[in-house]
Amino acid sequence: MKSTGPKEKTPGRRSKPTMSDVAREAGVSLGTVSNVVNGLKVNEAYRLKVEEAIRKLDYQVNNSGRNLKTGHSYTIALIIPNTRTPHFAALANDINVALVRRGYHMLLSFSDYDYKQEEEMLRFVRQNNVDGIIALTYNPRLELPVDIPCVTIDRFFSAQVPCVTADNYNGGRIAAEKFAELGCRKLAFLRIGSVLTNEPNKRKDGFAAACLEYGVDFDVKLLTDGEPMSRFEDFLREHLHDGRLDFDGIFCATDNLAYRVIRMLSGMGIKVPEDVQVIGFDGIRMFGDLNYICSTIVQPVTDIAETCVEMILSKDLAARPSLVCLPVRYAAGGTTREPEEIPEEFRGDIK
Amino acid sequence: MKSTGPKEKTPGRRSKPTMSDVAREAGVSLGTVSNVVNGLKVNEAYRLKVEEAIRKLDYQVNNSGRNLKTGHSYTIALIIPNTRTPHFAALANDINVALVRRGYHMLLSFSDYDYKQEEEMLRFVRQNNVDGIIALTYNPRLELPVDIPCVTIDRFFSAQVPCVTADNYNGGRIAAEKFAELGCRKLAFLRIGSVLTNEPNKRKDGFAAACLEYGVDFDVKLLTDGEPMSRFEDFLREHLHDGRLDFDGIFCATDNLAYRVIRMLSGMGIKVPEDVQVIGFDGIRMFGDLNYICSTIVQPVTDIAETCVEMILSKDLAARPSLVCLPVRYAAGGTTREPEEIPEEFRGDIK
DNA sequence: TTGTATGCGTTATCAG
DNA sequence: CTGATAACGCATACAA
Numbered sequence: 001m002k003s004t005g006p007k008e009k010t011p012g013r014r015s016k017p018t019m020s021d022v023a024r025e026a027g028v029s030l031g032t033v034s035n036v037v038n039g040l041k042v043n044e045a046y047r048l049k050v051e052e053a054i055r056k057l058d059y060q061v062n063n064s065g066r067n068l069k070t071g072h073s074y075t076i077a078l079i080i081p082n083t084r085t086p087h088f089a090a091l092a093n094d095i096n097v098a099l100v101r102r103g104y105h106m107l108l109s110f111s112d113y114d115y116k117q118e119e120e121m122l123r124f125v126r127q128n129n130v131d132g133i134i135a136l137t138y139n140p141r142l143e144l145p146v147d148i149p150c151v152t153i154d155r156f157f158s159a160q161v162p163c164v165t166a167d168n169y170n171g172g173r174i175a176a177e178k179f180a181e182l183g184c185r186k187l188a189f190l191r192i193g194s195v196l197t198n199e200p201n202k203r204k205d206g207f208a209a210a211c212l213e214y215g216v217d218f219d220v221k222l223l224t225d226g227e228p229m230s231r232f233e234d235f236l237r238e239h240l241h242d243g244r245l246d247f248d249g250i251f252c253a254t255d256n257l258a259y260r261v262i263r264m265l266s267g268m269g270i271k272v273p274e275d276v277q278v279i280g281f282d283g284i285r286m287f288g289d290l291n292y293i294c295s296t297i298v299q300p301v302t303d304i305a306e307t308c309v310e311m312i313l314s315k316d317l318a319a320r321p322s323l324v325c326l327p328v329r330y331a332a333g334g335t336t337r338e339p340e341e342i343p344e345e346f347r348g349d350i351k
Numbered sequence: 352m353k354s355t356g357p358k359e360k361t362p363g364r365r366s367k368p369t370m371s372d373v374a375r376e377a378g379v380s381l382g383t384v385s386n387v388v389n390g391l392k393v394n395e396a397y398r399l400k401v402e403e404a405i406r407k408l409d410y411q412v413n414n415s416g417r418n419l420k421t422g423h424s425y426t427i428a429l430i431i432p433n434t435r436t437p438h439f440a441a442l443a444n445d446i447n448v449a450l451v452r453r454g455y456h457m458l459l460s461f462s463d464y465d466y467k468q469e470e471e472m473l474r475f476v477r478q479n480n481v482d483g484i485i486a487l488t489y490n491p492r493l494e495l496p497v498d499i500p501c502v503t504i505d506r507f508f509s510a511q512v513p514c515v516t517a518d519n520y521n522g523g524r525i526a527a528e529k530f531a532e533l534g535c536r537k538l539a540f541l542r543i544g545s546v547l548t549n550e551p552n553k554r555k556d557g558f559a560a561a562c563l564e565y566g567v568d569f570d571v572k573l574l575t576d577g578e579p580m581s582r583f584e585d586f587l588r589e590h591l592h593d594g595r596l597d598f599d600g601i602f603c604a605t606d607n608l609a610y611r612v613i614r615m616l617s618g619m620g621i622k623v624p625e626d627v628q629v630i631g632f633d634g635i636r637m638f639g640d641l642n643y644i645c646s647t648i649v650q651p652v653t654d655i656a657e658t659c660v661e662m663i664l665s666k667d668l669a670a671r672p673s674l675v676c677l678p679v680r681y682a683a684g685g686t687t688r689e690p691e692e693i694p695e696e697f698r699g700d701i702k
Numbered sequence: 703t704t705g706t707a708t709g710c711g712t713t714a715t716c717a718g
Numbered sequence: 719c720t721g722a723t724a725a726c727g728c729a730t731a732c733a734a
Contacts, residue, residue, distance in 0.1 A: 019727065030705080032703095037728095061478050065729085069710055084639035085639055086440070093433050096460075287606075288437065385713060386720085420725080706732085716723090
């Protein structure tokens with residue numbers, strides 16, 4: 001632009017302009033400039049002079065100085081494993097949107113499922129005067145700072161740290177109900193993931209409870225992280241007789257798993273949804289905004305994001321609940337015997 | 352004055368410990384503590400005392416103070432439209448990884464394709480002593496700061512601002528070559544996007560050039576942002592005679608578009624890849640790490656991320672090229688008549 | 703109302 | 719090699 005570059009034109013003026021520079025330029029005092037910048041009461045004539053000087057020098061507040069003085073940075077740290085996983089990407093997206101809407105900013109840290117790195121991130125975050133931390137981590141022994149407001153997603157740490165999550169239990173129930181409604185008689189529940197107790201594990205509990213209620217029989221196959229996916233295929237083959245699968249419905253703990261299982265079934269000559277219907281969990285959509293990948297229990301990602309942000313910025317810590325479960329809903333995504341649900345934006349285009 | 356912390360446990364000790372607290376605790380001077388913290392030469396006995404005090408007080412450097420003094424923050428800002436779009440999510444992911452590996456951190460800002468908001472982000476970023484900006488923006492008149500190192504992705508701004516991008520031109524060529532190799536005689540190129548000149552627009556140029564070379568005929572249908580997708584369907588229907596499509600190959604400027612086009616074709620009773628083969632661009636994979644969504648030209652996302660970070664942190668600005676094109680490659684993703692390429696991690700599981 | 707002075711936590715410059 | 723002291727840019731209580 002019209003900026004001076006690294007050199008100085010006027011003696012005594014170098015690098016970025018500061019408030020004193022503006023004050024001198026406008027012929028007022030430092031405090032007045034500060035007041036103008038912060039929108040405090042200031043005489044109209046002075047304000048104009050200051051604003052003029054700010055424009056002329058292209059002055060920008062230095063947040064390091066401001067943060068040092070005030071102790072807060074209008075920045076919230078988000079700790080998540082990565083953004084390549086669509087569900088995490090969506091969360092990061094919506095949390096950022098919610099923050100920006102409130103005049104805050106997001107410092108993003110990836111844990112990559114690495115405990116060591118998570119602690120490292122936490123250390124950095126604590127050094128940076130962030131005003132809060134939103135963490136989605138599976139690290140059981142991670143020590144959240146006590147002097148910074150924290151909110152967790154999907155994993156409950158302690159009553160002092162609010163946890164926001166989808167209503168996983170009910171999601172499990174809804175899936176079972178749906179299968180029952182679709183006439184399934186023999187179901188399977190598949191999960192791969194952490195052995196730690198975390199909220200998503202309740203998907204199975206809700207599912208099991210509803211199955212019992214509806215009198216629908218079901219099998220369970222759980223894998224822990226590190227076990228090969230092929231175990232699921234072994235499991236399915238065990239239940240394959242004369243080319244027919246014992247199950248007529250499979251509930252997968254995530255859409256990712258559902259997708260893989262569907263590929264497996266396809267390889268075994270089993271058709272979805274004709275031979276077996278599949279329901280996943282999360283509500284992942286193609287390209288983040290097109291159709292669902294499979295029939296699924298949709299997590300209220302935007303609500304989760306809003307809630308996290310709302311809570312982390314909330315002043316009265318006392319009012320913070322320790323666990324917030326947000327309602328999920330079912331969406332038909334083509335892997336159940338019913339019409340696929342096509343999201344609004346997509347619908348018009350594809351017809 | 353400073354007396355009111357929220358609450359204090361020990362008399363005299365309030366809020367976060369500072370370097371002076373550590374100095375007092377260790378019985379050394381402030382400067383010595385600073386030296387220890389920054390890993391400078393310090394007498395072994397003193398160092399131990401200081402480290403002991405740091406541990407005891409659970410001291411953490413305050414980066415606001417440090418930034419104020421040094422003028423840099425070991426933070427790089429990334430400006431992208433969002434992270435719900437898989438390609439952007441992947442970029443954000445890999446840039447973060449590259450930064451962290453070098454001891455830097457990422458401040459993430461979403462433009463949401465909103466020019467006004469982009470300028471807002473830029474303002475904030477400039478106030479925060481970030482050490483550099485990596486921007487993926489389509490805003491033609493965005494004014495990048497001149498006093499902060501900048502690198503752009505996919506859109507060339509000026510010779511002073513390096514632009515990193517995939518080799519879009521060659522990607523277009525490769526697609527055409529592939530179609531020729533697969534025996535296609537009549538192709539179509541479909542694109543929707545900005546009318547601005549940006550790097551990805553070269554996909555068409557490379558495609559057209561190679562088509563001419565190989566003597567393959569092709570049609571082009573371009574839509575600009577805002578035009579409804581249904582225009583593509585109209586276009587395709589115009590080229591539909593007796594249930595047969597004029598084209599035997601369609602090159603889509605993005606995987607997203609390819610996906611939608613494939614759904615359209617399916618709705619028209621046209622089979623992919625039997626009746627018409629489709630190649631997209633970007634290399635989007637299911638859940639970010641499973642199989643490709645369609646046959647595609649794969650962007651070297653990780654290399655792009657590494658290059659951006661490398662350049663933004665590079666000290667000698669003089670050595671910065673103005674445009675860096677990184678090689679792309681073709682991957683069969685099931686929408687061309689050839690065996691699908693299954694990524695390593697996925698392969699073992701699905702077989 | 704506006705100006706002045708002080709300190710936030712750190713690094714850097716010197717004398718010892 | 720260590721210790722005192724002066725900035726860094728800003729907000730703010732206090733004086734004018």
